Amino acid sequence: MGPETLIDAIRTKLGPAVEGVADSCGDPVLILRSDSVRASMAALREAPFDYAVLLDLTCVDFAAPEGRLELVYHLFSLSRNVRLRLKASLPAADPAVETLVGLWKNAEWLEREVFDMFGVRFEGHPYLRRILTYEGFEGHPLRKTYPWRLAQPRIPLKDGE
Amino acid sequence: MGPLTRIQREARPESMLLNMGPSHPAMHGTIRIMLELDAEKILNAEVEVGYLHRGFEKTCENKTFFNLLIYTDRLNYVSPLINNLGYAMTMEKMLGVTVPERAQLIRVLMSEISRVSDHLTCLAAMTMECGAFTVFLYMMKAREFLWDVIEFTAGARMTTSYIRIGGVRADLHPDWRASVSTAIRETRRVLQDVSGLIDQNSIFLGRTRGVGAISKEDALSFGWTGPCLRSTGIPYDVRKAHPYLVYDRLSFEVPVGEFGDNYDRYSVRMREMEQSLRLIEQVAVLLPDAPPLPAGPAVEPAEAVRGSRRQRTPGRIRLSPNLEGSEKERLDGLAARSPSVGVPAKEDTYTSMEGLISHFLFFMGGKGIRPPKGDVYFSVEGGNGELGFYIVSDGTDRPYRLHLRAPCFHVVAALEQLIKGRLIADVIPTFGSMNMIGGELDR
């Protein structure tokens, strides 16, 4: 499948779940509706698309300009040697999306990281807990509203901020 | 005390909870494994990471594209040059810059040296934790020779920031061929010695054969890449699958394992080092000597400035020793010469008004490297697997968002599954063979 026909085939398969298609530096990008992320991913994981690897999951905070967070998924198909980027927008006020745990095993940790850094709730996640920061850390450091240098020490520190 | 962790909640009342790390010799200082034990048998495990979370991504949002290069050195600090390369190539994809051939070859040379030192460090630590201290000393010895090559050229041993956006910082050291061949010779000898000591060693085999095995399906489901994925028999290597630089013109093999156990991870790394040494040799043949500098005496910069006031064009300018190799004549073959991408030649900065202006325009806040709006993902084959950078730009001189796809994050995510049902002693080689690097895992 060439890139054009591939995108067409995916659009046909997923139907209204795909909100749009974009191109970024030559890589295809699919924009998904946030309420159909899990169903779309489950379909993409099966043949004929065969995206067997969840390469990466991250998030971008567009809260200040656009009032939304953008989840960015990277899928990889080993059999066809292609990558695919998918995006889904969530409202910045109360971001929530269905979890991918059960489809891919690394989704558990990746989603915990996004929860920790951005405060996105993954519904149905078995163990949504902070992963890089610690219990008692307030706020989500990669949100643009979180000050770059605001530390939250766990033990009292001598003469410092 | 915060709320109970999962393992604390679910532990059977008769079993024992044991904490390994974060300050434990085999946990590399930055990881904590909570174990639920029945005598020595592990019933359940929970891995806690983040002890080295240094806020890399947040910091990058506040640094210019040029300045944040130094932070990429400290991600996977065992092979910093590959991290530089990943970041630089992602930016080049975004900016649409082509890198000169010579710089591409130097990049391959440097990243293969880094890969060997990465694998050496991983195996040294793994075998030492299994009790083979001799192997540790031997492998560290080989690493010193490899780092000599890097130090001669880049000036620093580890955190070099040598690979820059658009090319490399300076040309190779005039004596690089000698140091490379010494490094290759010494590394080969060490690899041979280590093979002899370890490959058939029954203590080592007992702790690695069949221990920590993972199936192909699980490895893919966990998003494994790199040597760990290849140990299960899947020959996925970014250098082959999505060739970058000049890898498609070089000949090398992708070693694979069979069972995906600790021993396979060890043996894949051993064989990969040999392939990397082959690549270094090929590049050394392809890489011509540096173009000679123009003859004649070099002028001190101050003298050249005085001369330029009298409209006199100076000959060659003597640069400070730490700029050795990045003379204007050489820079053309080393970096894309576009004022919006690379640092202008120092000779111009010292002597001409235009050069000085372009120098300031490059380093001034709000100017410098400003990629177009949009996002980009690019990955290279790092020491641990697919090392990807995802960068979102809003058109300013700072990234709006920079995310690292850390290969060992995905690998360590599988640790809980691999050690469940095994003995405590199996944790050590399993964790060691994963090559957890804190800077990359926790960012």
Place this chain on the structure above:
Amino acid sequence: MSGFDFLTTRLETALGWGRKFSLFHYPFITACCGMEYMSAACAHFDIDRFGAGLTRFSPRQADLLLVVGTVTHKLAPVLRTVYDQMLEPKWVIAFGACAVSGGIYRNYAVVQGIDRIVPVDVYIPGCPPRPETVLDGLMKLQDKIQNQKQDWRWARKP
């Protein structure tokens, strides 16, 4: 020593001499500097020449705490615990820019120097410091130990 039947010294000097050449260190390794620590400890640079070759991975047996690398706020309580578990006399070396001052990481996650958590005797700058710098820092600490006034309270009768 042939030809000499006796040797005079001050008890304090003898104690200092004994202590400075038998440093058992606990490497609290977290980050990049660990690579240079490994180099310093191995055959090329051989920290053992200075009597500090024996690593003890139990704080109870160590008298020199080498804090190698970045200490984050998440890790800070662990460092404090390890230091508290060590027995007197004990010394601390801050190894690398991050341990000295937070280094290039001035952000929400990193402690701006371990002297906020534990007292430090010798600071070794560098990102990471070269092994030669490490050996220099170790020799500085040895000088300090040699010249340290001993605390004789333990020897007094109650």
